[in-house]
Amino acid sequence: MFYREAGDFKTTYADDSQTFPIKFDRYRYWAVLAFAFLVVPFIINDYWLNAVVLPFLIYSVAAIGLNILTGYCGQVSLGSGGFMAVGAYACYKFMTSFPGMDIFSVILLSGFVTAAVGILFGLPSLRIKGFYLAVATLAAQFFLVWLFNKVPWFYNYSASGQINAPERTVFGYAVTGAETQAWAVYLVALVFVVVLAVVARNLTRGSLGRKWMAIRDMDIAAEIIGVNPMTAKLSAFAISSFYVGISGAMFFVLYLGAVEVGEAFGIGKSFIILFMVIIGGLGSIFGSFAGAAFMVLMPVLLKNVMVGQLGWATDLAAHFEFVIVGGLIIVFLILEPHGLAQLWRLAKEKLRLWPFPH
Amino acid sequence: MKFTKLAAAAVAAVITAAPVMADLVVPSLSYRTGPYAAGGIPFADGYADYLTLINERDGGVGGEKIKITECETGYNTEKGVECYEATKGDGALVYEPLSTGITYQLIPKATADNIPVHTLGYGRTSAKNGDVFSHVFNYPANYWDGASGMVNYLLETNNNDISGKTIALVYHNSAFGKEPIRTLEELGKKHGFKLTLLPVDHPGQEQKSQWLQIRREKPDYVLMWGWGVMNQVAVQEAANVRFPMENFIGIWWSGADHDVLPAGAAADGYKAVTFHGVGSDFPVYDDIKKYVVDAGKAAGSGDTVGSVLYNRGLYAAMLAVEAIKDAQAATGKSDITAGDLRDAMEGLEITEARMESLGLGGFGPEFKVTCENHGGDGLVGVAQWDATAKTWSLISDFKPTDSEVIDALIKEDSEAYAKENNIESRCN
Numbered sequence: 001m002f003y004r005e006a007g008d009f010k011t012t013y014a015d016d017s018q019t020f021p022i023k024f025d026r027y028r029y030w031a032v033l034a035f036a037f038l039v040v041p042f043i044i045n046d047y048w049l050n051a052v053v054l055p056f057l058i059y060s061v062a063a064i065g066l067n068i069l070t071g072y073c074g075q076v077s078l079g080s081g082g083f084m085a086v087g088a089y090a091c092y093k094f095m096t097s098f099p100g101m102d103i104f105s106v107i108l109l110s111g112f113v114t115a116a117v118g119i120l121f122g123l124p125s126l127r128i129k130g131f132y133l134a135v136a137t138l139a140a141q142f143f144l145v146w147l148f149n150k151v152p153w154f155y156n157y158s159a160s161g162q163i164n165a166p167e168r169t170v171f172g173y174a175v176t177g178a179e180t181q182a183w184a185v186y187l188v189a190l191v192f193v194v195v196l197a198v199v200a201r202n203l204t205r206g207s208l209g210r211k212w213m214a215i216r217d218m219d220i221a222a223e224i225i226g227v228n229p230m231t232a233k234l235s236a237f238a239i240s241s242f243y244v245g246i247s248g249a250m251f252f253v254l255y256l257g258a259v260e261v262g263e264a265f266g267i268g269k270s271f272i273i274l275f276m277v278i279i280g281g282l283g284s285i286f287g288s289f290a291g292a293a294f295m296v297l298m299p300v301l302l303k304n305v306m307v308g309q310l311g312w313a314t315d316l317a318a319h320f321e322f323v324i325v326g327g328l329i330i331v332f333l334i335l336e337p338h339g340l341a342q343l344w345r346l347a348k349e350k351l352r353l354w355p356f357p358h
Numbered sequence: 359m360k361f362t363k364l365a366a367a368a369v370a371a372v373i374t375a376a377p378v379m380a381d382l383v384v385p386s387l388s389y390r391t392g393p394y395a396a397g398g399i400p401f402a403d404g405y406a407d408y409l410t411l412i413n414e415r416d417g418g419v420g421g422e423k424i425k426i427t428e429c430e431t432g433y434n435t436e437k438g439v440e441c442y443e444a445t446k447g448d449g450a451l452v453y454e455p456l457s458t459g460i461t462y463q464l465i466p467k468a469t470a471d472n473i474p475v476h477t478l479g480y481g482r483t484s485a486k487n488g489d490v491f492s493h494v495f496n497y498p499a500n501y502w503d504g505a506s507g508m509v510n511y512l513l514e515t516n517n518n519d520i521s522g523k524t525i526a527l528v529y530h531n532s533a534f535g536k537e538p539i540r541t542l543e544e545l546g547k548k549h550g551f552k553l554t555l556l557p558v559d560h561p562g563q564e565q566k567s568q569w570l571q572i573r574r575e576k577p578d579y580v581l582m583w584g585w586g587v588m589n590q591v592a593v594q595e596a597a598n599v600r601f602p603m604e605n606f607i608g609i610w611w612s613g614a615d616h617d618v619l620p621a622g623a624a625a626d627g628y629k630a631v632t633f634h635g636v637g638s639d640f641p642v643y644d645d646i647k648k649y650v651v652d653a654g655k656a657a658g659s660g661d662t663v664g665s666v667l668y669n670r671g672l673y674a675a676m677l678a679v680e681a682i683k684d685a686q687a688a689t690g691k692s693d694i695t696a697g698d699l700r701d702a703m704e705g706l707e708i709t710e711a712r713m714e715s716l717g718l719g720g721f722g723p724e725f726k727v728t729c730e731n732h733g734g735d736g737l738v739g740v741a742q743w744d745a746t747a748k749t750w751s752l753i754s755d756f757k758p759t760d761s762e763v764i765d766a767l768i769k770e771d772s773e774a775y776a777k778e779n780n781i782e783s784r785c786n
Contacts, residue, residue, distance in 0.1 A: 046443050046446075047443040047444055047447060049443075050439050050440065050443045051439075051440040051443050051444060055436065096778075149531055149557070158771075158774075159483070159484075159536065159537060159539070159540050159767075159771050160458070160462070160482070160533035160534075160536050160537055161532070161533055161536045162459075162462050162533045164462070164466075164775075164778065164779075166778050166779060167779065167780075177466060177779070178466030178467060178469055178470040178779075179470050255436075255439075256435060256436070256439065256463055257463060257466060257467070258462040258463050258465075258466075259435070260459060260462075260532055260533045262531055262532055262559060262560050263434075263435060263459050263532055263560065264435060264436075266560065300440065303430075307429075307430075313390075313658075314388065314390060314428050314429065314430035315390030315391050315395075315399075315430060315658075317430065318390070318391040318430045318432060319391060
């Protein structure tokens with residue numbers, strides 16, 4: 001009734017190929033953006049920002065990055081944590097070496113540095129694939145963490161190996177360091193997330209995305225129809241790493257403010273991001289958001305219910321959290337192997353037929 | 359569809375978990391799960407039990423009940439941040455995160471929120487310089503005191519000459535484990551010993567190669583900066599390569615009962631530095647038994663009473679309560695704020711008479727906190743494990759450390775932090 005194509009006439013090619021061809025979707029999209037930009041900044045507080053919203057936004061970017069590589073181009077990667085570390089440490093080095101640089105350029109540059117590193121570690125993908133590539137990227141994960149622990153230059157020779165984000169401002173408002181306002185940090189993260197998500201969505205719809213998907217579906221066939229596997233795979237590694245690097249930089253400067261590589265960017269981080277992509281849905285930008293939301297919100301929700309509402313002991317709640325989140329992951333994978341994005345797609349199909357299903 | 363329902367439930371749950379204003383809120387960022395739980399549980403139990411004792415026996419502090427809000431961090435910095443944000447709105451008075459990583463996050467945040475952080479024998483060592491770190495306190499001793507205390511002990515047992523000796527440092531490859539390196543390097547230059555660094559990655563279960571290297575190079579002494587499961591593994595590995603236990607010294611976070619028990623008789627003679635007393639032979643334990651354990655109000659499963667880390671948790675809680683008393687006396691009101699407590703912590707003085715009156719006579723060293731010195735005097739003792747009696751005993755009394763080396767390093771590190779963050783001197 002509300003969700004239908006009928007009456008929504010497209011008169012140009014641009015109209016016809018837009019991201020949201022259905023009017024209801026378009027309005028919903030603008031409504032979500034308006035809410036995120038115009039309402040949330042006024043109601044957000046420190047708890048919501050640091051416990052829920054900021055991790056969700058940052059992990060979304062990382063999940064989009066990994067989705068480009070794994071979901072769209074079919075190259076399994078277990079090196080996301082390492083690439084996030086590259087972003088964070090690049091960010092730290094830029095911030096401390098060039099104190100005058102603004103935070104947007106710093107984060108973007110960190111993304112480019114990570115992209116270069118990503119290309120380097122993407123080279124083995126030209127020869128190996130599948131599980132073997134996964135192991136090669138695992139090597140990247142361990143190597144990068146080891147490197148940032150081993151070489152003191154990366155953490156400016158500090159005694160503890162910790163890196164701390166110095167204060168930076170945007171239009172006079174502090175967004176990193178101690179004296180930040182929740183809304184300012186939120187808006188910086190939101191701008192990055194929205195721009196990156198829109199770019200990713202359009203990249204994956206364009207010729208580059210089609211090449212990636214061709215490689216994913218069958219690399220030999222793709223090569224025969226004229227897709228260059230080298231440029232396709234390496235561009236996927238570069239762009240994916242760019243996203244993951246930016247999320248790593250934001251993770252460091254906006255969210256934690258102080259990190260040490262082994263703890264913050266260990267193998268666990270790579271797995272969490274991979275879970276997000278799988279649970280959210282491979283090959284879907286919406287899925288990246290849904291997966292990130294699931295993995296970030298679920299533990300916080302369970303903790304608040306079990307400890308805050310039911311008054312359970314904290315260790316019991318923490319253990320139950322593992323059981324429930326793990327159980328839900330299995331349930332989701334059995335009931336809907338294509339992830340939360342597929343649920344959303346099905347919901348849209350049903351909406352389209354509603355109220356007169358077959 | 360399912361997802362939207364879950365999301366709605368999430369929103370509802372988070373909203374209803376809104377803060378409840380209570381009397382004196384002392385959050386406990388504990389970890390009873392994960393690879394570091396073995397250390398986290400007894401500490402959290404001791405911390406909670408002492409506060410429960412104060413509530414039960416004295417009716418709180420100055421008539422105000424203490425409310426403990428426990429939050430599980432799992433030794434994870436992200437969860438630590440969540441816990442901090444979730445508890446600070448309740449009117450949290452002081453944080454005791456028991457994690458060097460979480461401490462690093464909280465230093466700027468807590469300073470901006472005007473809440474003191476007490477890092478008892480851990481955290482950022484240079485926070486001793488209160489001139490720079492206004493809201494962070496690491497009395498009565500810090501890691502560099504620990505490192506120096508170890509070296510002093512070695513000097514003492516070697517007729518003040520350890521030149522030419524080789525010392526290996528087995529450390530947790532994190533901010534926590536890296537803290538002593540610079541101090542040990544400086545002390546190595548001063549006393550002429552050779553230092554070998556052997557990092558162990560999180561969580562520390564895999565140490566075969568490090569101990570193989572020790573077996574090959576045969577260092578005279580092994581020092582350890584370990585935590586959680588890493589300690590037991592290290593003690594076991596040391597026994598496996600037949601490294602003499604009396605030459606193996608751990609930091610105070612590597613010197614708990616559960617660290618040495620798994621290795622059985624082979625752990626006999628293992629040493630660890632400490633900054634407080636061992637055992638449960640103090641009058642306060644009678645009260646804890648009477649008012650807390652026998653009343654069924656003990657935290658956790660109640661089986662950790664009297665263990666090394668329980669004592670430390672209790673000590674941390676005692677120092678917090680004493681500071682709260684001081685703050686109440688200074689402000690003349692019982693319902694103090696975190697800012698009042700910070701001011702009181704800056705003037706805290708723990709004397710033997712004061713500890714005696716609390717039933718903890720001789721438990722820890724005397725110290726006095728000032729604006730410039732947030733770290734106490736750094737007196738360090740050495741305890742040794744007796745595997746047959748299954749007890750720790752002090753074999754060296756609390757002695758001063760090499761302040762000449764440490765103070766210079768603290769000055770250097772804290773000034774670098776002050777410069778990076780534009781912090782001005784405030785003590786003069």
